Amino acid sequence: MPDFAERINRDNDYARSQRQLWEPKWQNLAEFELPSMAKFTAKRNPGEVRGEKIVNTTGLLSARECAVRVNGFLTSEGTTWFDLGIPDVRIERNPAVRGWLDYLKSVMYTVFNSPGSGFETSKASMYKQLTVFGNGPLYIGESPGGWPVFRPEFLGNCSIWTDDNNN
Numbered sequence: 001m002p003d004f005a006e007r008i009n010r011d012n013d014y015a016r017s018q019r020q021l022w023e024p025k026w027q028n029l030a031e032f033e034l035p036s037m038a039k040f041t042a043k044r045n046p047g048e049v050r051g052e053k054i055v056n057t058t059g060l061l062s063a064r065e066c067a068v069r070v071n072g073f074l075t076s077e078g079t080t081w082f083d084l085g086i087p088d089v090r091i092e093r094n095p096a097v098r099g100w101l102d103y104l105k106s107v108m109y110t111v112f113n114s115p116g117s118g119f120e121t122s123k124a125s126m127y128k129q130l131t132v133f134g135n136g137p138l139y140i141g142e143s144p145g146g147w148p149v150f151r152p153e154f155l156g157n158c159s160i161w162t163d164d165n166n167n
Helices: 004-019 023-033 058-072 095-113 119-133
Strands: 138-142 148-154
Touching: 023 058, 023 119, 058 119, 095 119, 119 148
Parallel strands: none
Antiparallel strands: 138 148
C-alpha cells in the first residue's frame, strides 16, 4: 500500500493530467481579460509586455467590474456575510451555545478584517480569477504568531482533485 506522500504525488499527477484540457482555454481567456496571469501554457519573462492580443479593453474592464461586484455581493467588508450554526437545532437554540457561536463569528470577522490577515487584499485577485476562469484559489496559512493569513494563489500553480463523491 502506498504511503501518504506517494498517494499525494499520485493524486497531484492525476489532477494535473485532468486540467490539461482546460489550460489552453484559460490561457486564451487570460490573454484577453487578465494578461498578468497569461502563463498557463506560455512562458513569460519578467518585464515582458503582456496584453498584445487585446483589441479593446471591454473584456479587461468587464472582468474587473464583475470581480468587484461579486466581492461586494458576497463578502463585503461592512456586512455580515456568513453565520455559524449547528445541524441539531435543539442544541443551537441553547443560549450558551448560541452565545459561543456568535462569539466565534465575531472572532472570525476580526481576523478577516484585520490588515495582517491579508484577506481583504487577497479577495480582489481571487475574485478576478473566479470570474474569468471559474475558480479562484485562496491559500490559507498560519502566521508565526498562529493567526490565519490569506494569499491568492495563481490557478496555474494549483491542482484540484475530487474523489468520486466530489470530496
